[in-house]
Amino acid sequence: MKKSVDSVAELMRPFFRHGEEAADYATSGNYYEWYFTYAERIKPTRILEIGARLGYSAIAMLLGHPGVRELTLLDDGSYGFGVGEAVENIRRVGHPAEVVAHTLDTQSVRALPLEGEFDLIHVDGDHTFHGAMHDLSLVLPYLSPSGVIILDDVDYISSCKKAARQFLSLNPGLESAHISTFRGHILLGYSLPHPDDGERTRSGMAKDGDGKSKSSKTTRRQFFGSAGRGTLLVGGIALVGTGGALTAGCSDDEGDGNEYPSPGGGERGLAPKE
Numbered sequence: 001m002k003k004s005v006d007s008v009a010e011l012m013r014p015f016f017r018h019g020e021e022a023a024d025y026a027t028s029g030n031y032y033e034w035y036f037t038y039a040e041r042i043k044p045t046r047i048l049e050i051g052a053r054l055g056y057s058a059i060a061m062l063l064g065h066p067g068v069r070e071l072t073l074l075d076d077g078s079y080g081f082g083v084g085e086a087v088e089n090i091r092r093v094g095h096p097a098e099v100v101a102h103t104l105d106t107q108s109v110r111a112l113p114l115e116g117e118f119d120l121i122h123v124d125g126d127h128t129f130h131g132a133m134h135d136l137s138l139v140l141p142y143l144s145p146s147g148v149i150i151l152d153d154v155d156y157i158s159s160c161k162k163a164a165r166q167f168l169s170l171n172p173g174l175e176s177a178h179i180s181t182f183r184g185h186i187l188l189g190y191s192l193p194h195p196d197d198g199e200r201t202r203s204g205m206a207k208d209g210d211g212k213s214k215s216s217k218t219t220r221r222q223f224f225g226s227a228g229r230g231t232l233l234v235g236g237i238a239l240v241g242t243g244g245a246l247t248a249g250c251s252d253d254e255g256d257g258n259e260y261p262s263p264g265g266g267e268r269g270l271a272p273k274e
């Protein structure tokens with residue numbers, strides 16, 4: 001498998017089934033290239049994706065990292081493509097990963113029919129505020145301690161960014177990074193202690209000996225760090241926000257009082273949504 005960022009568009013071309021190679025997101029140089037490069041950097045072994053369509057983002061990630069062991073796809077087929085079509089397309093990559101696919105309307109369940117933890121979770125299904133909130137809540141119990149959730153389209157569909165903000169405010173143990181890709185991504189992951197810091201509170205401040213908060217170095221998560229300012233990925237992608245900045249002024253803009261699981265996320269195991 002070729003491994004050059006410059007050739008990601010070329011690598012992706014054979015997998016586009018409906019002329020998407022001419023679409024703005026495919027020619028932007030800053031969309032599939034980012035998935036490819038991010039996977040190449042963080043080297044995930046288990047990937048979960050809600051919203052596969054024909055598998056393009058998944059293909060970009062597999063092309064980026066030959067060491068992925070398992071790819072799990074969840075899709076309800078509402079865009080007109082059965083999840084089997086995504087699997088068929090993905091298999092054409094010739095990647096050794098096991099591909100597991102479920103036809104599932106994630107909005108209809110309170111928990112996912114999955115086992116174990118994932119180190120990379122891509123949320124790209126229902127793009128409404130409540131849809132994205134629900135999917136984030138569903139996947140959080142499956143996120144490994146050092147894993148990352150990628151939420152797509154945050155600069156393209158405002159409800160996605162609102163959902164990320166709301167989700168962060170409900171889960172203060174998470175931190176985030178906003179990535180200026182073609183349509184914007186937000187990365188979410190558990191705050192990790194910086195090796196030079198003392199005990200951390202949920203606000204990310206370290207405590208000194210007498211228990212008072214003190215300012216501390218910013219936590220640099222391995223996965224976020226590789227997307228950070230000064231580390232050029234593709235197309236000038238830079239870290240432009242953190243959890244604190246993203247949660248400022250956050251509210252449920254739809255104001256209907258819907259509640260979502262707080263820290264620790266939702267449940268595990270398949271159960272119908274009431």
Ligand SMILES: C[S@@+](CC[C@H](N)C(=O)[O-])C[C@H]1O[C@@H](n2cnc3c(N)ncnc32)[C@H](O)[C@@H]1O
Nearest residue numbers: 051052053056057075076078079105106125126
């Ligand atoms: C924007 S597309 C995903 C694009 C894909 N990641 C790619 O790279 O081409 C959104 C996908 O989410 C799926 N979807 C929408 N609502 C869903 C739901 N409630 N449950 C599961 N999948 C859903 C659609 O069928 C569609 O395939």
